[in-house]
Amino acid sequence: MERIERHASHGGVQEVWKHASSALQCEMRFGIYLPEAAARGEKCPVVYWLSGLTCTEQNFIGKSGAQRYANEHGLIVVSPDTSPRGEGVADDPAYDLGQGAGFYLNATQQPWAKHFRMYDYVADELPALIEARFPVTEARSIFGHSMGGHGALTIALRNPGRYRSVSAFAPIVAPSQVPWGEKALTAYLGDDRAAWKHYDTVELLKDATERLPLLVDQGDSDEFLDRELKPELLRAACEAAGHRLQLNVRAGYDHSYYFIASFIGEHLAYHAKALR
Secondary structure: OEEEEEEEEOOEEEEEEEEEEOOOOEEEEEEEEEOHHHHOOOOEEEEEEEOOOOOOHHHHHHHOOHHHHHHHHOOEEEEEOOOOOOOOOOOOOOOOOEOOEOOOOEOOOOOOOOOOEHHHHHHHHHHHHHHHHOOEEEEEEEEEEOHHHHHHHHHHHHOOOOOOOEEEEOOOOOHHHOHHHHHHHHHHHOOOHHHHHHHOHHHHHHHOOOOOOEEEEEEOOOOOHHHHHOHHHHHHHHHHHOOOEEEEEEOOOOOOHHHHHHHHHHHHHHHHHHHO
């Protein structure tokens, strides 16, 4: 591992590290915010943030304003890149497939299968790395935005007991039923829709063994709301399964980081309460 950035921020430090990933077979980067307590060597709970399409680790650490709230609550916040990258890693000219669009799954189809294993990276490899190298407790939570909201919800649902809380901003809740998801799942997993269910929140809710409450914020002026996000499908799935959902529809907000920055404090407070 090599630290490539370090910036003082709101009493703590924002860092960026790079390392060789065994799951993805390429070099990966992640951001990590260490609050003042962690910078002193005290162990703190950790929250994992998963970003959306086209993003790297830089979008969240530069635009969300999360550092202020993370320091107030004594939270370490880890924000990985959204896909494998580099020479030899498969890509596609479209923004919603390939590098920058890992969809937090384990690909089984060529040319993606060798590198595109973001599920293993986020669920297993990255937490093991963080817990070995940084002053974190065993308490962890997860949240994300758009494609990353999809990743946070599905990873939490598939790993009962691993996370204390989960939340999402404008998540893709039913990728099997929307263009973004249908394109990515076909490319990465093939035509067998049964395989898609492992990466679809609406489908996973039907058999969820843990009733971890879901917190979701969605702007009603989001340009992707009706075509790609469809939060009404999440509401219906939660009602059918008896799964607790807090769905906040925010008037006037779009899909951008202006939306995330406006409510990131509420999400980190929510996770802080669960992590104590």
